[in-house]
Amino acid sequence: MSIALKELLYKMADDQLILGHRNSEWTGMGPLLEEDIAFSSMAQDKVGQSLALYTLLNQLGESDPDTIAFTRNANQFHNCVLVELPNQEYDFSLIRHFLFDTAEALRFEMLTRSSYEPLAQLATKIRGELRYHTLHANTWIKQLGSATPESIGRLQKSLDYAIPYALGIFEASPHEDDLIKSGVFEGEQKLKEKWMAKVESIITQTSLHLPDWNLAQPLFGGRQGKHSEHLQPLLDEMSEVFKIDPTAEW
Amino acid sequence: MASLDPRVNRLPAIAESVSPKAPLDQFGTFEVFVQPKEGKPFQHEGIVHAPNLEMAYVLAKEAFTRRFTCTTLYVVDTREVFASPMTEGEKNSYDFIEDVPAEGGAKVSFEIYHLTKRGKQHMHVGSVKAGSPREAMVLAKVKFNTSKVVYNVWAIESDKIRFTSEEEKELWLTLPEKKFRDASDYKGGDKLKDFLERQN
């Protein structure tokens, strides 16, 4: 059981850390001042959530959070590829935020019922943060997704590009059955179904359209440590100072 | 651009714009009110610029309540705020509000705010039911004008406000735990003491 649980915690923590890191790149460069602040807060929440998950891993015998986060190589990371992609323009960053955070909020909502008590507690605790993230994402998508031809066109293009990667969020774990049977997590398939319904319910309120789910090809690999060319440079940059002397206290 | 900032090095090259921004190319103005603690009055905190009330709410949340304590907040279009004349010294703003005959028709709720010290914030004092903002001011004078001098009164129709719903109050659930935004989380004293002792 421990292996399955750790795998779940690792992929969730890595997702949150890498996306938090990506989103933090917008701090000071956002499209309007108030949004700059809001987006940065959510990036901080994500990094904070990853820290909480790495702390759970630490309690299960893994290294301390700083070592886990700042010294592994790309092939040791289990995040989905979606979160490591470069920010590009704000349309893509927003679409990714919407697609990922919708899944994340649903995942944690399911995990409030987890048999692994510390995870259930964490999921319950951060529900307010997740509520804000989805409120923010939904409000923006509804707004820009029905505004001007340019904003609709940009969001549609980013949505089309992101969907296969977003489906990669739900890449099944080799331990899927264990997790479900032991009541730790209800499984990626169930999460994916909830996610599709939720995404549809928002997108149908806009001028955007979703691809035919049956034809969309998920891009898998991230969960097994197979990443795009973008992750290793991100990690090198993130750990540049830390690695000047990993034994030093910064 | 070769920058020390890796983020800057990733920025796309963008040509000089051909169409300069129109001078007033900006969004509406929305006033933000925050309740710092349960049982405390709402106080005016400032403004956000946003294209509509809902966006203003979403943007105000992190602009004004990411630090310190907050139980809930609300926002309203600045154009919905009716203000009395600003006074000073011993002059009470309520004394400049003329009585108007009670108006017929439907009464709606208005939220009332006082400024009791120049340079400080407007604070919520309660609500009245009135047929117009003017009538609301008159009713507020009866209900809230005590011995303390009030320098400015605001009246806002309650229905124009984007309140926080009961379920949304959980938005601030983890705020007290975000210690990394708090000075108290950066105690370097012991480290400094060790260091100084090592020097001697």
Add this chain to the structure above:
Amino acid sequence: MYGGGNTFEGIKTDSIALEDPIKLAEFEARIARGEKIEPSDWMPQLYRKQLIRMIEQHAHSEIIGALPEGTWITRAPGFKRKMSLMAKVQDEVGHGQLLYSAAETLGKPREQMIEDLINGKSKYSNIFNYPTFTWADCCFISWLVDAGAIVNQLANAKGSYGPYCRALDRICAEESFHLKYGHHCVIYLASGTAKQRQMFQEALNRWWPPMMHFFGPSDKISAHTEVLMRWKVKMGTNDDMRNQFLDMYVPKIWELGFTIPDPNLKKNPETGRWDYTEPDWEEFKRVINGDGPCNKERLEVRRIAEERGRWVREALKTSKTAYVTPLA
């Protein structure tokens, strides 16, 4: 983060003579009594103009000030620093937002101020035109540039304009985290490895001259600001602010065993004030006028950010809401 200094160069007081003498007397009496001025009050044109100029520069300094520290936002070492630095840089943007709003109450819309920033028409604090080569430079800013800004902001918070005071009260409360965080970072560098100590010493060597510039030209050469002092727009002279900063922070820097690169720096027991090598005011002027190491990049980044965000703002524009001047 704001140091002042360049705000009041070349002010012309001629316009005061054209003001209504009765209203002017009431206005001055109100300030003398210690009352705040609120946006709906009558005020002299010069007061309005200089306040807009000062608060706008302050706001720009926050927005531009987010960039030198932002340089290290993706590289902060460890979880604690990563989250702190994100929050710290975010606060600077937040302070910009608050300050623009305060300036807007005087009648200049935010977009116009941002436009003037990008076009180089309005200034911002000179110190942000210097590069942050290492993590230690970033720590220098978080601790000492913020410390300098707090000296200035605490003074300005006692000024006469209500909306600026309200913004500064909030900003000063938020800055207490910056100062503690910055000092914490530097204590860790100071008590760390030889390499870490060296990093901070080098940063200190680089940043000391701009830090001395931060409070603006020496009183001996700076513009006459008597009327602005009377109106409580300017709350202390540049040299007073600089001296206050030195008083509070030089001992703390020395305590950590670092060397401040000015052999003449010492407290004069007779005057009770600090003696130091006169900063190079020619360099200060040169950098303020655009010829610093990073002026071009700072404005270019701001311009690109604006341009990239343009489609977002265009898409959100609607006739259902209208820009109006904030109330307070």
